Amino acid sequence: MTLTVLFAAKSESWSVYEAALTAAFSEAELNADLVLEAEPDTVDYIIYAPDSELQDFTLYTSCKAVLNLWAGVENVVGNESLTQPLARMVDPGMTAGMVEYVTAHVMRHHLDLDRYIKLTEPLWEPKMPKLAEDRVVTILGLGALGGACATTLASLGFQVRGWSRSQKSIDGVATFSAGPGLAEALPGTEILVLLTPLTDDTENIIDANALSLLAEGAVIINPGRGPLIDDDALLNALDDCQISHATLDVFREEPLPPNHPFWNDPRVTVTPHVASFTRPKTASRQIAANIQRSENGEPLIGLVDREAGY
Amino acid sequence: MTLTVLFAAKSESWSVYEAALTAAFSEAELNADLVLEAEPDTVDYIIYAPDSELQDFTLYTSCKAVLNLWAGVENVVGNESLTQPLARMVDPGMTAGMVEYVTAHVMRHHLDLDRYIKLTEPLWEPKMPKLAEDRVVTILGLGALGGACATTLASLGFQVRGWSRSQKSIDGVATFSAGPGLAEALPGTEILVLLTPLTDDTENIIDANALSLLAEGAVIINPGRGPLIDDDALLNALDDCQISHATLDVFREEPLPPNHPFWNDPRVTVTPHVASFTRPKTASRQIAANIQRSENGEPLIGLVDREAGY
Numbered sequence: 043m044t045l046t047v048l049f050a051a052k053s054e055s056w057s058v059y060e061a062a063l064t065a066a067f068s069e070a071e072l073n074a075d076l077v078l079e080a081e082p083d084t085v086d087y088i089i090y091a092p093d094s095e096l097q098d099f100t101l102y103t104s105c106k107a108v109l110n111l112w113a114g115v116e117n118v119v120g121n122e123s124l125t126q127p128l129a130r131m132v133d134p135g136m137t138a139g140m141v142e143y144v145t146a147h148v149m150r151h152h153l154d155l156d157r158y159i160k161l162t163e164p165l166w167e168p169k170m171p172k173l174a175e176d177r178v179v180t181i182l183g184l185g186a187l188g189g190a191c192a193t194t195l196a197s198l199g200f201q202v203r204g205w206s207r208s209q210k211s212i213d214g215v216a217t218f219s220a221g222p223g224l225a226e227a228l229p230g231t232e233i234l235v236l237l238t239p240l241t242d243d244t245e246n247i248i249d250a251n252a253l254s255l256l257a258e259g260a261v262i263i264n265p266g267r268g269p270l271i272d273d274d275a276l277l278n279a280l281d282d283c284q285i286s287h288a289t290l291d292v293f294r295e296e297p298l299p300p301n302h303p304f305w306n307d308p309r310v311t312v313t314p315h316v317a318s319f320t321r322p323k324t325a326s327r328q329i330a331a332n333i334q335r336s337e338n339g340e341p342l343i344g345l346v347d348r349e350a351g352y
Numbered sequence: 353m354t355l356t357v358l359f360a361a362k363s364e365s366w367s368v369y370e371a372a373l374t375a376a377f378s379e380a381e382l383n384a385d386l387v388l389e390a391e392p393d394t395v396d397y398i399i400y401a402p403d404s405e406l407q408d409f410t411l412y413t414s415c416k417a418v419l420n421l422w423a424g425v426e427n428v429v430g431n432e433s434l435t436q437p438l439a440r441m442v443d444p445g446m447t448a449g450m451v452e453y454v455t456a457h458v459m460r461h462h463l464d465l466d467r468y469i470k471l472t473e474p475l476w477e478p479k480m481p482k483l484a485e486d487r488v489v490t491i492l493g494l495g496a497l498g499g500a501c502a503t504t505l506a507s508l509g510f511q512v513r514g515w516s517r518s519q520k521s522i523d524g525v526a527t528f529s530a531g532p533g534l535a536e537a538l539p540g541t542e543i544l545v546l547l548t549p550l551t552d553d554t555e556n557i558i559d560a561n562a563l564s565l566l567a568e569g570a571v572i573i574n575p576g577r578g579p580l581i582d583d584d585a586l587l588n589a590l591d592d593c594q595i596s597h598a599t600l601d602v603f604r605e606e607p608l609p610p611n612h613p614f615w616n617d618p619r620v621t622v623t624p625h626v627a628s629f630t631r632p633k634t635a636s637r638q639i640a641a642n643i644q645r646s647e648n649g650e651p652l653i654g655l656v657d658r659e660a661g662y
Contacts (some may be wrong), residue, residue, distance in 0.1 A: 138483050138509060145508065146459035150469075153456045158623045159469050164615040166607035168624040173448050173631075197507060198455065199448060297476035305474040313468045314478040339443075 045074040046084050051091035051111055058190035058322050059111075063089070066326035070334055072224040087333055088126075092117040099123040099283045109329050110346075111320060112265065113187070116240045119351050127336075128342035130187050130352065133328055135321025140237075143265055143317035144191040145198070146287050148233055151176055151261040178208075178257070180231040182224075182247065183238030184217065185352075186286060186344075187318065191235060203227050206238070206255075207350065228255035233263065239352035240267035259286040265317030268293040270302065273304075274275050280309045286295075291317040355384040356394050361401030362420060368632050369421075370630045373399070376636035380644055397643055398436075400409065402427040411431040411476050417646050419639050420656075421630060423497070423578065428659050437646075440654035442496045442662065443638050450547075453575055453627035454501040455508070457599050458543055462487055462510075466597075469498060484509035488567070490541040492519045492534075493526065493556065495662075496654075497628065501545060504628040516548070524650030526537035535569030538565035543573065550577035560585040571598040575627030578603040583614075590619045601627040616618065 049056060049063070056078065057233070067074050074086075082101035090096070099105070100123045107127045110118060115130050150156070153171050177193050181188045184206040196202045196214035204212060205227040209219040218227040226232070234256060238244050238342065249272040263287060264271060267269045273294070279285040289311040290304060296315055304310045332342050344352060359366060359373070366388065375383050377590070384396075400406070401421045410433045411414070416435045420428060423643035460466070463481050489505050491498045492518040506524035507513045515537040516520060519529040528537040530553070539560050540546070545564060548554050558572065559582040572595060574581060589595040599621040600614060606625055614620045642652050656662060 059621040137482065138485070139481065140462060141384050142459065142481075142484055142508070145455075146463045146465060149452065149456035149459055153452060155456060155465075156469055158621050159460075162616065162623070164608070164612075164622075170629045170631075171449065171452075171626065173445065174452055175448070181366045194508070198504070229423070264407060298474070300474040302474075306472065311468050312471070312474075314476040314479065316478050320563055321480075340660040341650060 043073070045072070045086040045337075046080050047074045047076050047087045047089060047333070048085045049076060049078055049079055049089050050094040050096040051089070052093060055091060055111070059089075059326065061202050062322035062326040063329065066323075066330040067336040069327070070330040072330055072333060073221070074329070074333065079098050087336070089329055090118070097121065097123075097314065099126065100124070102344055107332065107342060109332055110344075111325065113318065114240065115279075115352055116267070118348060121346055127342055128346040128348075129332055129342040131320055131328065132344040133325040134166075135324035136318045137186055137190050139321070140187045140265060140318040141190050141194050141283055141304075143313075144235055144237075144263065145194055145293070146248050147263050148179055148195060148235070149198075151233055151263070151287060151289070154230075164270065175201065177201060177232055178230050179233045179234045179235065180205065181237060182211065182227075182270075183236070184215075185237070185239070188237035189234075203231065206334035207243075225255060226250065228252060229254075230257050231260055233259045233261045236266040236270045237260070237305070238266060238270065240269055245269045246272045248272060248276070250278065253279040253284055256284070258284060262287060262288040262290075264288070265291040268296070277303060280307070287311070289313065291315055353383070355396040356390050356646075357384045357386050357397045357399060357643070358384060358390055358395045359399050359596050359603075360404040360406040361399070362403060365401060365421070369399075370635040371417055372632035373639065374632075376424045376640040378566050378639070380640040382643060384643065385466040397646070400428070407431065407433075409436065412436070417641055417642065417652060418441070420654075421635065423487055423628065423630070424550065425656050425662055429656060429658055437652055438656040439642055439652040440656055441630055441635055441638065442654040443630050443635040445634035446628045447600055448500060449609055449631070450575060451504050451630040453601070453623075454545055454547075454573065454580075455504055457573050458510070459508075460547070461543055461573070461597060461599070470493065470520065470617065485511065485512060487542055488513065489541050489543045489545065489595070490515065490537050491545045491547060492516075492537075492554075493546070494522065494525075495547070495549070498545075498547035501547065509619055517553075533551070534562065535565060538562060541565075541570055542565050542567045544572045546576040548576060548580065550579055551661035556582045557581045558582060558586070563589040563594060566594070568594060571592070571596060572598040572600075574598070575601040575660045578606070587613060590617070595619075597602075597621070599623065600623055 114277045176203045180203040182205050184204045192204045192215045203216045205218045207220045291313045398418045442513040488511045492515050501506045502514045502525045513526045515528045517530045601623045
C-alpha cells in the first residue's frame, strides 16, 4: 500500500524540502507519495510547519501522525483540532548547529574576545584569562539541544550546571530540576544559556529575580525562545551592570523591529535567529524514520507530551 | 641530602612563583632549597626563564638539569654553555589555556561572529552557517599544545588535519609530516592554526607560496611564534582576499609597535600574547615532578632535542 504524505508548510519550504524528502523516503525504502494537496481523509501523515495555512485538522480522519518541521511546538500544542500524535523535529543537523552556536558564544564571552575584535587603536595589555575549569556555565533546558550543549561544554572543561523540568542526569553536569532547583542553579552562574521550551511555566522565567541571583556581571545567551526573558528586566539589569552582556538569537517579535533598544546597544549582541536551522537532509531522514516507526508501531522520536506543552 | 634549586628569572617572576614552587615542592615531598643566589658549583637544578640575566652555564658543574619556565626554547637551544639536559615547560594549565584560545577563535571564525559583534545598525539577514563537519581546520605542530587542540577540534566535529616534523597519529585527525606533507595538508584548508616550534626550518613557513595553497578566503590563527609567518606575504594575501582574516597573538617584535600595519587593520585581530600563559600552580607542579624524575633517573617531561631545536 502506498502512503499519502501531505507537506503542509509555506511554499518556499517546498523547494527546500522536496528533493531531500524524496531522497530520504527512497533511502528508507518507504512506499509513499509526497503531495501538496490531497483529500483530507486519504492522508496518512502530515509534515507540518506551524506557519502553514493548515490549522484545522478535523477532516484528516486517517492521519496517523503530524510531524513538525520545527523543534518548537508552542504554536501547535494549543490546537484542539490536532488530536493525532505530534512529533517535534529532533534533527541531528539542528542539534549540531545549536551546539556550535552555544560553544562559540560561550567561548567568546569566556575569553572576552570582543575586547580584541572591537579594538580601534593599538592596545597591548595582556591579561591572564580564567581557565574554563574556573568558569560556571548554567544551561536551562536539558532536552536534545540543551543536553548536547551541556555535554560539549563539560568536555571543554567548564563547570556546567543544567536545569530542567524533570530531574535529569548527565555525566559531568550538576543537574537541578523545576521549582526550588532554579534558585539553586543560578547563584554563581557567570554564563547562562537558555534552551528550555517555551511553556506557560517558562515564559519570563528570566525575570528581575532570576537575573539578581546570577553572579555579578554575568552573561546571558538566548538561542531558545524570546519570551523566556522579561526584556525590561534584562535592560534594567544591564543598566545596573548586574548583567554585562546579552547575546540574543530569538525575540518576542521577529525580525526584531529596527527601533528596538536591543539594536545598537553595545552590551547586546543580536543574531538573526541563526542558532538552529533545520537542515533539510538530516531533518528529512528523521521524518522518514518517524513514518517507519509509526508504521511499525514503535514510539515516535520527539513525541510531544500535550500536557507538558512540548 | 637537600637539593639546591636556583631560580633564574626576572625578579617580577619570583613574586609569582615563590609560593607556588614552595607549595609544589612540599606537596611532592622534595627536600630542596629554592634560592635566588648560590655558589654555581653547588646548584643541583636551575629553573630558568630565557630572559634571565643568567646566560653562561659553564660554572654550574653539578647542575643535573635546566628546567625552562617557558614552552618555547628557541632563545636557549643555541646557548653552547648550556650542556645539561634541558626541559621545555609542558604545563597542563598552559595547554588548557591554549586549547581554549584556539577553540574560541576557530569557533568565532567558523561562525563569523565578527559580523554580529561589529554590527552598528539593525540588520536582520539570517544565513544558514556551515556545520563544523563541513569545515577543514589544519594545525601546524602536533606537540603537547597542537595535539591537544587537534583532539578538541576533532571532538567538536571539524575536519581536522595536522602537520608535524615527524609523522604523528591522532584519532580523528588526518596527519601529514615535514617535506611534501605541507603541500598536501594546506590545499582546501579554511582555518589554519600555527603551533609548530620556531626553528630554522619553520621560520617563514607561512610564506607567499604556503598562503596561495590554502582555500580562498582562508583564516590564519597564530598563537605559536611570530616569525612562523612572513608578515609582508600575509599583508599581500589579505589585500588579494586570498586570506580573509588573520588572528595573531605573537609577533616578531613584542609588544607589537604602535605603528605596525597589523594594528587597526580590520582584517587582522591582534591579541597581546595571551593565548598561553604558564600557570604558576600547574607549572610549579610540573617542575617538582621533573626534579623527582631526574633524581629517580627517569626521563624528563619535555626534554629538548638539541638537534631538532625543541
